[in-house]
Amino acid sequence: MQTAIVLYDKFTALDAIGPYEVLSRLPGASVTFVAAEPGPVKTDNGMLTILVEHSLEQLPAPDVLLVPGGPGEVVPRAGGAVLEWLRQADRTSTWTTSVCTGSLILAAAGLLDGKRATSHWLALEELGRLGAEPVSERVVFDGKLVTGAGVSAGIDMALALAARIAGDTVAQAIQLGIEYDPQPPFNAGSPRTAPVEVVELLRSRSRFEAEQEALATP
C-alpha cells in the first residue's frame, strides 16, 4: 500500500503529518512525500523544513493520494505540475484524499466536480465555487474521494480510511498506538461550538488576510 503525500511551499504541517502518522502504521505501508521539485519544503510559517526526496514523476501511480492544505495552496491550485499529476494519478488510485484546503487543489484539478466534499470551515464557500458540493462534516467519503475538514481532521480522516483499507481491528490498534483519546481543553474546535467572539476573530482575520493577499498580487 503506497501512499503519496504531495507537499508544496507554505503547506500546513499537521495537515500532512496527522495522516502520515496513521497511514504509515498500516501493515506493509509505505508513505512517500513528493513535490514538484525534490528538496527542502517549508511550512506555512517558515519554522519547519521537510526534506522531500522524491519528485511527482517518480511516483506516478500510488494507491493513496493525499493533499494537505495551507495558505500556499493558491500556487498549485492555479495550475501546473501538481494539478496535472493529480489528474493522472487519480485515474489509478484506490483512494484520492485531502485535508483542510487541500480539497481546493483537488477541486481545481476537476476531481471533485459535483462530489460531496469538505475543507477547513473558512474555505467551504470557496470549495463550492470550485464545483464541489461542500459539506460541513469532519470526514466525507464520496466514492474513492475522501476529504477531511481543517488541519487536525486529517487524523480522523486517516483512521476512517485505515478502517476501510485494513479493517476495524487494525485501525483501532493504530488509534491505541498513537493514544488518540482526545481531550481538548475547550469545546472550541468548530464554529458551531466555539464562543461567538472567537469565531468572529478568525473570520475577520481571514478576511484581512484575503485582502492583504489581493493587494499583494499584481
Place this chain on the structure above:
Amino acid sequence: MQTAIVLYDKFTALDAIGPYEVLSRLPGASVTFVAAEPGPVKTDNGMLTILVEHSLEQLPAPDVLLVPGGPGEVVPRAGGAVLEWLRQADRTSTWTTSVCTGSLILAAAGLLDGKRATSHWLALEELGRLGAEPVSERVVFDGKLVTGAGVSAGIDMALALAARIAGDTVAQAIQLGIEYDPQPPFNAGSPRTAPVEVVELLRSRSRFEAEQEALATP
C-alpha cells in the same frame, strides 16, 4: 516566546508536529527545531526527513523546551549532549515539556525526580523506574514541568499550555484555527476503552520489540 523542539533520529513525527502546530500560532511565537547535530533527521519509520537547521548550542535558553518521544529515545536517554543541554536549558526555561516517551528523556536528565508526569501508556512503568511519579492522565502539570501522554496527546498538552501562556481566548482561537473538534471513528484511544484484544495486541508487540532490541544490543 521562543520554543525549542529537540529532535533526534527515530523520533515520532506527530509527537513533535502536534505541539508545533499549536505553539507556533501563539502571538509572537517562534518555534525552532534543534538537534545535537544540525542536518536531516529521520523519523521512527524512516519515511519522513526533517531538516534541522539549529544545533542545541545555538539555542541555550528557550522559554519553552519540548521533547518528543519515539523508539529512538533510548539513544539520547543513555547520556550525552541532549541530556546535558536539557539540564542547562531547564534552569532558565519557563516551561519544560514532553510528549509520549519524551518524558523518559526528561526523567533521565533528572528533571522529573519525584514529580507527577505521564508518558505513552506502554511506558508508564519505565517512567516510574526513572524516578518520576507516573500518572495515567492525558496532560500532567507539575510546576513548570508539563508532560503529555502518547503521540497525539501533544495537541491537548500544547493547547493547555497555550491557555496558560496567552489565556483562554487565544487558546480557543488556535483550537478553532486548527479545527480541533476531534471525532475519532472508534473509542479505542486508551487501554481503558479499547477492545481487550487490541490492547493485548499492542502489549505483546511491545514485548516483542523490547526483546528484539535487547537481542540486537551487544
